[in-house]
Amino acid sequence: MTLLLPTSTAGSLPKPSWLAEPEKIWSPWALEGKQLIEAKQDALRVTLQEQAQAGIDIVSDGEQTRQHFVTTFIEHLDGVDFKQRETVKIRDRYEASVPTVVGAVSRTKSVFVDDAKFLRAQTDQPIKWALPGPMTMIDTLYDNHYKSREELAWEFAKILNQEARELEAAGVDIIQFDEPAFNVFFDDVNDWGVATLERAIEGLKCETAVHICYGYGIKANNDWKKTLGSEWRQYEKAFPKLQQSSIDIISLECQNSHVPMDLIELIRGKKVMIGAIDVATDTIETAEEVANTLRKALQFVDADKLYPSTNCGMAPLSRSVARGKLEALSAGAAIVRQELTA
Numbered sequence: 001m002t003l004l005l006p007t008s009t010a011g012s013l014p015k016p017s018w019l020a021e022p023e024k025i026w027s028p029w030a031l032e033g034k035q036l037i038e039a040k041q042d043a044l045r046v047t048l049q050e051q052a053q054a055g056i057d058i059v060s061d062g063e064q065t066r067q068h069f070v071t072t073f074i075e076h077l078d079g080v081d082f083k084q085r086e087t088v089k090i091r092d093r094y095e096a097s098v099p100t101v102v103g104a105v106s107r108t109k110s111v112f113v114d115d116a117k118f119l120r121a122q123t124d125q126p127i128k129w130a131l132p133g134p135m136t137m138i139d140t141l142y143d144n145h146y147k148s149r150e151e152l153a154w155e156f157a158k159i160l161n162q163e164a165r166e167l168e169a170a171g172v173d174i175i176q177f178d179e180p181a182f183n184v185f186f187d188d189v190n191d192w193g194v195a196t197l198e199r200a201i202e203g204l205k206c207e208t209a210v211h212i213c214y215g216y217g218i219k220a221n222n223d224w225k226k227t228l229g230s231e232w233r234q235y236e237k238a239f240p241k242l243q244q245s246s247i248d249i250i251s252l253e254c255q256n257s258h259v260p261m262d263l264i265e266l267i268r269g270k271k272v273m274i275g276a277i278d279v280a281t282d283t284i285e286t287a288e289e290v291a292n293t294l295r296k297a298l299q300f301v302d303a304d305k306l307y308p309s310t311n312c313g314m315a316p317l318s319r320s321v322a323r324g325k326l327e328a329l330s331a332g333a334a335i336v337r338q339e340l341t342a
């Protein structure tokens, strides 16, 4: 990117009520069959226009094409039985009924490539596409086949690489892997988590990103955050390994979080998507609040490597709040951009 401080969002954006029940995650679709395909495409057009109008530089599908950032990808794979469900603790935090791995996992056809081609056809702006990361995928399943978290993660990494190569060919500029699990399972991150992520990006020429956050603004996550104390140092555990990895961009939660900004020094040299929008509150940031967060980050990130973004996805928010937050992000980035070029 030649533009200084290009803005983007971490992931999902609210869905219109005619597509799915609004303001919740895992929301069921309101339509089916051909009507659903058309509605998803229409919602994608709308979210794209909203991002463009708000002045977002790197745009996405706002995840209008998927029900959930992890499950929808897994639904398209062989080896996972969605009828056979077990209750597991997701990210050691909250219980959920999840599908079971019953055999070797494989991808028999592409998952999001047609959706990405559709997005590519709608805009000339740089586009970012999100995929779940291998560690976050295994954390959302019950494994009755491999019986090894690491082995299953390597299998998913291979599958993600197949999908990523096709997304790149479809014209995606940045492929992002969502790895909130990197903030929880520190030993695994260092033993094989970052390595499986690198397997997922093997051979890609487009830019790659990893998004590590403290989750959506849902109750289970908000309760968990209350137990983390006044300083959140989770990033410290994964950063040294990520700094040495071949991932280009690291996407972080910084707005209203208790993450000490100086931890970002540990990934010096990487491009950093700085979350300058809090997704766990309906209060819309002022442009000056966004600018302040970006200014603090600039102490630890070179200006040409700073990408203003949101803390996480905004699917659970109302559309008007999300729009307001996108505008605040652009306005805050514009203030700092002007300061840097003055």
Ligand SMILES: [Zn+2]
Pocket (backbone or CB within 6 Å): 010, 180, 211, 212, 213, 214, 215, 216, 311, 312, 313
């Ligand atoms: Zn997130």
